[in-house]
Amino acid sequence: MMKKLALAAVLFTASGAYATPTTTFWAPSTTGIQPFLTPHITYDTYFWKGPAAGQAGSPVYPVTTGLTMGVLPWDNLQLEVGFDLLLPSSDPFLFNAKLGVPEDKLFPFQPSFAVGIFGVGTKQSTATTLGTDYNLLYAQIQHTIPSVGGYVSVGGYYGLQDKLYQASDGSGTNRAGFMGGFTSPDIPINTPWLQKINVV
Template identity: 40%
Template sequence: MKKIKREYFILSNKKGSKAKLYLLLSVVINIAIVKVVAATPSTTFWAPSTPYLQPFGVLHITYDSYFTISNMLPMYIGLTSGILPTKEINLEVGFDFLIPQKDITSSLILNTKIGTPEDTLFKGQPGWSFGIFNLGFKKGVNDFNILYFMLGKTMLEDWGAIKYLGTLEFGAYYGLNKELLNNEQFGIMAGWFSYPIDIPIIDKIVLAWDIMTGKNHGFGATGGGIYFFITPSIDLLTGPVYFLSKKSAQSAGAISQLIWTLQLDVDIDLKKK
């Protein structure tokens, strides 16, 4: 997730930093134990349908699971981070492990994108990004190599009631592997984030929805759910995903067009001390 302002874990040499480090290690280890592994580029819900980029020096850890009562899809754990220390242009890079797979080359996929955050060049400027995801190393298995471009705008606080529309996002993708995408290389992505909703006990909740078109491959789906921000830097996302065709569901390894997702996100600011 993405345009919603959040704080981060801070690693430092001050008193109490060991406890923070132990907490971080505990989160990472417990995620890794769960028989899964891989992180995705910055996403809205199902797809990378957002121009949001990870800020410089902020490490993003993601655990994504997809399932039904009787069927578990391959799951993801991975890392994404912003690596360019400039305001006008941001660059994020990341990697994912898709588990279970036969070998490391079938499991490992990369992602990267470059762009400009909202309101950087002038007030009201939409955010934009261009990148590639599912850049794989196993020919004919995970080398989907999908290029994409996104625009997005969060309604400003001084726009009156319009601000409650939240964030609107729209873009397109083009997959370079014609065979794996079953001749359906081009498609549309769109997404939406609600205005943050403050609730007791936790930090806030944010509603989200997105879609990635396509009926001949496993990426074609839509879904929506709720981000539960336990703290400003940790959130749980859950909700249904609906594949746009039976063929899409089968390509993704699902036995039903309707599945459920549970995702954990943790942000850690590596710059602050």
Template identity: 35%
Template sequence: MKRISKILMLAMALTAATSGIASATPSTQIWIPSTDIQSFGTVHLNIDNYFRASGVPKSAPTASATRDANVMDIGPTVGILPFEKIQAEIGFDYLVTANEPNDNHPLSANFKIGTPEDSLFKYSPAIAVGMYNIGPTLSSSMAPGVTSGQNIAYGLVAKTLPVVGRLSAGYYRGSERALVSDFNTLKPENDGVLLSWDRTMSEISDKLWFAVDYMGGNNADGAVNFGASWNFAKNVSVIFGYDVYTKKSLAGNNTFTTQLDINFP
């Protein structure tokens, strides 16, 4: 399913340090990238909102606040290759929080190239590689020693099974200075697995879709995410989800997310 998406499903390191939300989202499931790629000439606009489920954790850098910042991420993704078996997309995102201007670095970019299921040979999986949260390496005043620009590279394979739905698995690696295990030792924690399940619930309605995804890594992006989407029109859908962050001292408390996807044309 094309993300509305998110993103973050996926952010600059300062943003991760202060809010934990990923930006610069390619086509995703809920949080991690998917093997879906926008078709040639399609302009996909995602408007993602993340609302904190509770107050700021005591161990977080912003613990003096009464509540973590909510986050909005907006940006287009465009399909750029006119081929059936090899597809590609590029995009960028602008991310804003309630309390921070993202250290004046709110923009980041993404790209993806891949091939759909059954395109290489019968029963072949979908394959995708790409990067997201692409940004400059700039120091953070909020978390000294941590830089912006997660610059995450990833690879994914996915296969749709009868009844079960689509299973995806992959791996990512990002910047050692942006993805760390804590703000004291600054130990790099910049890689991990990507896993997801998603399925259109055609027994109920072809407009209804469920997904669960997981991003490994003991860093600000690590999370388990649950969501459901409804297609309100052929080119408009909304995901309603919940994000459980595995490293709350870096990412902040869990979030509810709404992700609006609009395709043009």
């Protein structure tokens, strides 16, 4: 009985925990860039019940851990570089970089824009073996929704390694396409455990 009372006391008197923000976009469908010397630590993990019907293994994505940091000290031109470590994998490292200009830095009502590359792996694809060299180039423009907040972002991507972008039905290579994003204005919640939400 005393153990139950002690556990209840701890649960009801615990103060709020403070943590880094959750990653909003898994794909770089935003022009946001980490500020100079500000690290962003990534840890994404996925759970699944088990193998899908007719599959030998689990359809779970790998655990992704990474670090991205801004490396330019200027306000008008920003650059971030980073890496992801995908586990379990025999070639787990993928590298990324993004260069961009924030909104309204060059002229009034100028959208922010960014170009980058991600999925730069360490294992090269050959005629007989697939590697991790996805080498996906992308470009994105974005602007805040006037008088409301939130933003709209549009752009595209192109994969440099055609062997890794084959359609699962065998219909050919699919290595280019549209990439977009939308985030609503802040929706205030104002509770001790949740300050706001955004629709993404």
